[in-house]
Amino acid sequence: MTENRQIIIDSLPTGRLEPGNYALRTGEAPAPGGGEVLCRTLAITIGAGQRAGLQGSASYAGAPRAGIVMSGTAVARVEASNDDSVPVGSLVVCPAGWQDYSVHAASKVRVVDHGDSDGDPAHHLGLYGTNGMTAYFGLFDVGDPKEGQTVLVSAAAGSVGHLVGQMARIAGCRVVGVAGGEAKCRLLIEELGFDAAVDYKSPDFRTEFREALPERIDIYFDNTGGEVLGGALRRMKIHGRIVCCGVVSQYDTSKPEPGPFGVPGLLINFRVRMEGFLVFDYADRYGEARSQMREWVDAGKLVPKQDVFKGLERAPEAFVDLLAGGNVGTRIVRVSS
Numbered sequence: 001m002t003e004n005r006q007i008i009i010d011s012l013p014t015g016r017l018e019p020g021n022y023a024l025r026t027g028e029a030p031a032p033g034g035g036e037v038l039c040r041t042l043a044i045t046i047g048a049g050q051r052a053g054l055q056g057s058a059s060y061a062g063a064p065r066a067g068i069v070m071s072g073t074a075v076a077r078v079e080a081s082n083d084d085s086v087p088v089g090s091l092v093v094c095p096a097g098w099q100d101y102s103v104h105a106a107s108k109v110r111v112v113d114h115g116d117s118d119g120d121p122a123h124h125l126g127l128y129g130t131n132g133m134t135a136y137f138g139l140f141d142v143g144d145p146k147e148g149q150t151v152l153v154s155a156a157a158g159s160v161g162h163l164v165g166q167m168a169r170i171a172g173c174r175v176v177g178v179a180g181g182e183a184k185c186r187l188l189i190e191e192l193g194f195d196a197a198v199d200y201k202s203p204d205f206r207t208e209f210r211e212a213l214p215e216r217i218d219i220y221f222d223n224t225g226g227e228v229l230g231g232a233l234r235r236m237k238i239h240g241r242i243v244c245c246g247v248v249s250q251y252d253t254s255k256p257e258p259g260p261f262g263v264p265g266l267l268i269n270f271r272v273r274m275e276g277f278l279v280f281d282y283a284d285r286y287g288e289a290r291s292q293m294r295e296w297v298d299a300g301k302l303v304p305k306q307d308v309f310k311g312l313e314r315a316p317e318a319f320v321d322l323l324a325g326g327n328v329g330t331r332i333v334r335v336s337s
Contacts, residue, residue: 002029007098007315009066013054017323019316022070029101035083037106039076041096041312045125046072046319046331047159048223051251069097070315073129074335075112075121076102086111093124098315100335120306126159126330127297127304128290130279134245135163136289137282139221140171142243142275147172149218150237154228155248157184157305159330162192164221166302169193173219176212178228180325187328192303200228210235224249230260236272244276251323305329 003026010023032038050072054064074096081088083106092109096102112124126132138160145151151168155161156177165188168175177188177197185197196212198205213235220232220240225247232242267274282289296302307327309318312335322331 002101003027004029004099004101005312006069006100007312009054009064009068009070012064012066017051017054017320019320022316024313030103032080032082032103035106036103037078037083037086037090037092037109038080039074039092039094039096039102039104039109040079041074041076041100041102041335042337043122043125043332043334044072044074044096044098044312044315045122045129045131045159046315046322046333047131048155048248048251048323049246050319051248051323052246055251069099071095071097072315073125074102075124078109081106083107091121091124093129098312100312122306122308122330122332122334123304125332126306127163127293127302131159131330132163132293132304133282133286133289134279135160135167136293137279137285138243138245138277139164139167139219141282142277143219143221143241145171145173145219148174150174150176150213150215151219151221152176152178152213152217152232153221153223154178154232155223155246156188156194156197157328158223158248159327160245161221161223162188162305162329163302165194166192167296168219168221169195170296170301178209178224184328192305206231216240219243221245222247226250226260230262233260233262233266233272236266236270238270238272240270240272242272242274244274248323307331309333311335 006025008025011021013021078090086106090111094104094109151173153161153165157179165175175194177194180201185199188194188197198208198212216235216237221243223246226249307329315333
């Protein structure tokens with residue numbers, strides 16, 4: 001018998017998420033049926049949006065339930081196959097969830113090119129996965145940046161934000177990031193090329209925020225909602241754009257704060273467009289984004305960051321730490337070599 005470890009949702013959180021909301025269960029690995037493949041998980045990615053699924057505020061995730069394997073995207077290796085289009089040994093991206101082995105219809109996994117990963121398959125979960133797609137289409141299709149404009153990014157050291165800022169610089173924009181802590185702010189400027197960074201934990205945050213944006217904001221890429229969104233609304237340029245990607249400040253709580261004061265008045269007065277999006281709407285164009293990002297990586301213009309925990313059993317800890325702002329770049333849990 002091949003053992004299959006699974007992290008299940010033991011109880012739905014009523015307040016902040018805790019590792020105790022999960023439990024480790026061990027059973028037998030599943031067997032693939034006709035047209036299916038058996039995948040062994042190499043790594044999984046964890047994102048703040050998964051907390052929205054547990055909260056019930058992400059309609060695309062369905063209603064939250066206890067007693068099931070925690071959902072999540074994985075990069076995996078095919079161990080057995082009943083479909084010639086996905087042979088044994090293929091590297092694939094699949095919705096494996098938090099477990100060692102999973103079975104999928106061959107038509108539902110994405111076979112990936114080993115060369116795209118620069119030696120690390122986990123890049124297919126970050127840069128070439130949902131995070132990269134979210135950054136690319138959110139910025140370029142929804143934000144529509146123009147050279148010389150000012151772009152503000154919240155959660156700027158996070159899985160999506162660190163890519164958005166670099167892409168905005170590639171587009172010729174002035175980029176300001178908001179992040180938690182002096183170390184993250186230094187990284188944004190010194191390693192990733194942001195023009196300025198503001199620490200939202202600083203006691204002088206509001207003053208430093210205004211000083212970093214003397215010419216106001218053309219595009220605000222919002223990953224957080226809350227106080228930063230409120231501050232951005234008051235510093236938007238006429239005809240500015242707000243890209244609504246996520247509201248991480250609202251996820252890990254049973255009592256989300258109300259929306260920022262001044263809406264819709266500020267939107268009307270400054271003629272601001274505020275638009276939400278789901279990355280899945282751009283699925284037929286993912287190839288375009290991956291091709292462009294490969295060019296930027298090869299040219300040294302785009303640097304993907306990863307933040308790694310080792311061991312499936314540490315996935316709950318990694319998730320809780322991420323929600324507390326512990327990550328830089330894409331949070332990865334390596335499950336198997």
